[in-house]
Amino acid sequence: MDFRVLDLCCCAGAASKGFRDAGATHIEGWDIVPRENYPYTFHQGDALAALADVEYLRTFHYVHVSPPCQAKCTLTLGTNAHLAGRYVDMYDEVRDLMYASGVPGSIENPRARPDMVLCGEMFGLGVLRHRKFELVNWSAPAPAHVKHRGRVRGWRHGEWFDGPYIAAYGKGGGKGSVAEIQQAMGIDWTDVHEELTEAIPPAYTRYVAEQFLSQNGAAA
Numbered sequence: 605m606d607f608r609v610l611d612l613c614c615c616a617g618a619a620s621k622g623f624r625d626a627g628a629t630h631i632e633g634w635d636i637v638p639r640e641n642y643p644y645t646f647h648q649g650d651a652l653a654a655l656a657d658v659e660y661l662r663t664f665h666y667v668h669v670s671p672p673c674q675a676k677c678t679l680t681l682g683t684n685a686h687l688a689g690r691y692v693d694m695y696d697e698v699r700d701l702m703y704a705s706g707v708p709g710s711i712e713n714p715r716a717r718p719d720m721v722l723c724g725e726m727f728g729l730g731v732l733r734h735r736k737f738e739l740v741n742w743s744a745p746a747p748a749h750v751k752h753r754g755r756v757r758g759w760r761h762g763e764w765f766d767g768p769y770i771a772a773y774g775k776g777g778g779k780g781s782v783a784e785i786q787q788a789m790g791i792d793w794t795d796v797h798e799e800l801t802e803a804i805p806p807a808y809t810r811y812v813a814e815q816f817l818s819q820n821g822a823a824a
């Protein structure tokens with residue numbers, strides 16, 4: 605079965621890896637900055653340019669986009685700072701172009717319609733990392749949220765909390781080390797802290813892709 609996936613705003617490819625785990629046969633990723641750790645076919649470029657090319661989009665069975673969210677966008681940092689402000693909030697444009705293309709896909713973003721809200725505990729992971737997925741040009745039932753086993757480890761307001769989950773963002777205060785974040789999210793091909801903190805666990809997109817393929821496997 606041929607299952608071609610386009611992953612826009614791909615960072616180091618954690619979402620892409622989930623599609624691979626679900627059976628994707630060809631994956632292309634686009635990011636505005638170079639991502640040397642990206643493990644599949646990489647294009648450095650603007651996701652909005654890719655989305656505007658409907659002919660290109662239609663060469664894929666599925667398009668996933670994780671547009672950066674304003675509060676956490678690392679383009680505000682370091683050598684990429686000159687790009688900040690241009691792409692602060694791409695959600696509206698991404699959504700409009702995706703629906704207009706007719707190609708099935710998903711948007712993962714805090715502003716996304718929460719068709720699926722995924723949590724690490726659903727997959728037995730060591731992070732909670734709730735993430736919203738808007739399903740575009742297809743639909744599936746929302747999975748039930750599962751009860752957390754405990755708390756996120758770390759200091760909060762001067763108090764230490766222990767627990768089965770690590771904080772996979774920021775540094776200090778008991779937050780996860782690079783090795784802990786890799787282990788907790790199931791990512792072993794990048795040790796770049798920024799890429800790990802941006803990532804969604806591959807288990808999430810694997811789940812989304814499996815729901816899609818259970819409905820559309822014959823078409824792919």
Ligand SMILES: C[S@@+](CC[C@H](N)C(=O)[O-])C[C@H]1O[C@@H](n2cnc3c(N)ncnc32)[C@H](O)[C@@H]1O
Pocket residue numbers: 612613614615616617618619620634635636637649650651652670671672673679691799802803804805
């Ligand atoms: C939240 S991260 C994506 C995380 C990714 N889905 C993963 O699982 O690892 C957002 C990414 O969007 C990229 N980005 C920001 N503006 C962009 C644009 N206009 N076109 C393409 N990529 C962009 C950033 O460099 C960053 O890697």
